[in-house]
Amino acid sequence: LKSYLDQVEINILDNLDLFKGQRPTREETAEGVVVDYLREYEVNVILDNTELKECPVVIESTPTYTNLFGTIEKFGNGSGGWYSDFTSIKSGSLLRANGGYIVLNAMDVFTEPGVWKTLKRVVLHGKLEIQELGNQFQISSSILKPEPIVIDTKIILIGNNEIYSILSQGEPDFNKIFKIKADFDYEMKRSDSAIIEYARIIKKLVEEEKLLEFDKTALSKIAEYGARYAGEQNKLTTRFAYIADLAREASFWARDVNEKIVTAYHVIQAYEAMRERQGLYESKLSEMIKEGTILIDTTGSRIGQINGLAVYGTNKHSFGKPTRITASVALGNGNIINVEREAGLSGNTHNKGVLIIAGYFRENFGNKIPLSFTASLVFEQGYGMIDGDSASVTEICALLSCLADVPIKQSFAITGSVNQKGDIQPIGGVNEKIEGFFDVCKLRGLTGNEGVIIPHQNKKDLMLKEEVVKAVNEKKFHVYCVSKVDEAIEILTGVKAGKLLKNGRYETNTIFGLVEKKLLHMRKLMKPVSNNAQKKTTERKHKK
Structure with missing residues (x-):
């Protein structure tokens, strides 16, 4: 100076x-x-931080080239030309954050023209040159060339893992500039302090956007939906944009009927309205089930047929619906055919699940009896890709039904992953799956026999809609939590699974005992076939 x-x-x-x-x-x-x-x-004072007592933290929501790096303005001279001088130099948010931090959206940085290239140069060299964007692309040039400004600003990029992965692999200088990666958790423990944090967010929205006040019932209901979004009773989502949207719409519905306070009723109304707007595909599937276009049984019993459960949708709206899974068996050498895989419609995880099913049968029945059957499994009326292993226990139960010749009650649906030892493992989307089957059963009239079987580990994830909770309390609908395949097949058939006796055989007149009996019978039928094949092979050798 x-x-x-x-x-x-x-x-x-x-x-x-x-x-x-x-x-x-x-x-x-x-x-x-x-x-x-x-x-x-x-x-020309391009930056004045005399009033600043702490290091600056700047959140740049619109990181265009001019907003971020500044520019040199031009003015018309009245005769068709342009002029500018040193007073035309304007600073950007990067200089305002000098000595502190600037927060940017990663996607914006890499889509705005000229921003990433210039930002990279500033960070690598520690100097900022204020110039027009046109200079970057040689579209125009400025007479003025201000001296570079030494700058020390820490840059924080906000983005998802996909963007980070692409940049770290495809942009050589990215890892030089951004050496620290921090993951923000998408959920938090459901505690008093977390609920207070939710209340603060709502209060801030009320003040800034002039929303109606929320009473305790409304805040409690929003927290409940936050737990449902997180997928666990004891967790709350940290995707606050979702919570804010829910609060805004609840305020709208309350104001629409001239209420002064938002209550739980308005939050429920907002939630249902959000689902309805995005629920076209869900309603179409429900319509096809109602009309009988998609075949789903909820009454009676059938051998080798079972109701599985699937989740459809996006991260904003997901829903569950039942799907028919069937199994068939015949004489063979122990192979289990995954029809979806043969048709090119099965993902790797689903393929793995079918291989685990084969391991389960070898573990339980193949030690003393050769598995003399070939089985096929299919998701009926499924014309798209299928992935995931959450139907593994469903497929095992369908096969057990076929081999034991014991029908499965169609009033039940079941979901769950399984290992080779028969332990049932947790799955995702449990609330949507239960509600999806409940809706189908309700459409046809609840009799009190309907229910869903889920892994016991998913009990803590249950955040069912009030309609389902009421039906369960009134014993019109049931939710069973199981830990073993044995428990599931007993509920589905009403027949004991059966224990392994000291002689190495299963109890008679049980599911496993009947399966064992069928396998022994199939083995006897296979022997003549094997002997005839061996005899023909020997005859061919003698002829040679």
Whole structure:
């Protein structure tokens, strides 16, 4: 600053005639441009942080080139041309954050023209050059070229893992610039402090966006939906944009009926309205089930047929619906055919699940009896890709039904992953799956026999809609939590699974005992076939 003032002093002494009135301070050139000789003594303060007591933290929501790095403005001179001087230099948010932090959206940074290239240069060299965006693409040039400003700003990019992965692998300088990656949790423990945090967010929305006040019942219901979104009773989602949208719509519905306070009723109304707007596909599936286009049984019993459960939708709206899974068996060598895989409609995880099913049968029945059957499993009326292993226990139960010749009650649906030892493992989307089957059963009239079987680990995830909870309390609908395949097949068939006796055989007149009996019978049928095949092979060898 002292050096600058010394230069100003020298310049004034060299131009004293301007200050003595011996020559005009403003003149018009032949081109019609007005020249103000005193303008060079003006000061252009491009940044003033004198009022700042802490290091600056700037959140740039619109990181265009000009907003981020600044620019040199141009003005028309009245004759079709443009002019600019040092007072036209304007700073951007990056300079305002000098000595502190700036927060940017990663997607914006990499889609705005010229931003990433310039930002990379600033960070790598620690210097900021203020210039027009046109200079970057050689579209236009500026007469002014301000000196580079030494800058020390920490940059925080906000983005998802997909963007980070693409940039870290595809942009050589990305890992040099951004050396620290921090993952933000998408959920938090459901505690008093977390609920208070939800209340603070709602209060801020009320103040900033002039929403109606929320009473305790409304806040409690929002927290409940936050837990449902997180997928667990003891967790709350940290996707606050979802919570904010729910609060805004609840306020709208309350104001629509001239209420002064938002209650739980309005939150429920908002939630249901949000689901309805995005529920076209769900309603179409329900319509096809109702009309019988999609075949789903909820009464009676059938051998080798069972109701599985699937989740459809996006991260904003998901829903569950039952799907018919069937199994068939015949004489063979122990192979289990995954029809979806043969048709190219099965993902890797589903393929793995079918292989685990084969392991389960070898573990339980293949030690003393050769598995002399071939089985096929299919998701009926499924024409798209299928993945995941959450139907593994469903498929095992369908096969057990086939081999034991014991029908499965169609009033039940079941979901769950399973291992080779028969332990049932947790799955995702448990609330949507239960509600999906409940809706189908309700459509046809609840009799009190309907229910869903889920893994016991998913009990803590239950955040069912009030309609389902009421039906369960009134014993019109049932939710069973199981830990073993044995428990599931007993509920589905009403027949004991059966224990392994000391002689290595299963109890008679049980599911496993009947399966064992069927396998022994199939083995006897296979022996003549095997003997005939061996005899023909021997005869061919003798002829040679």
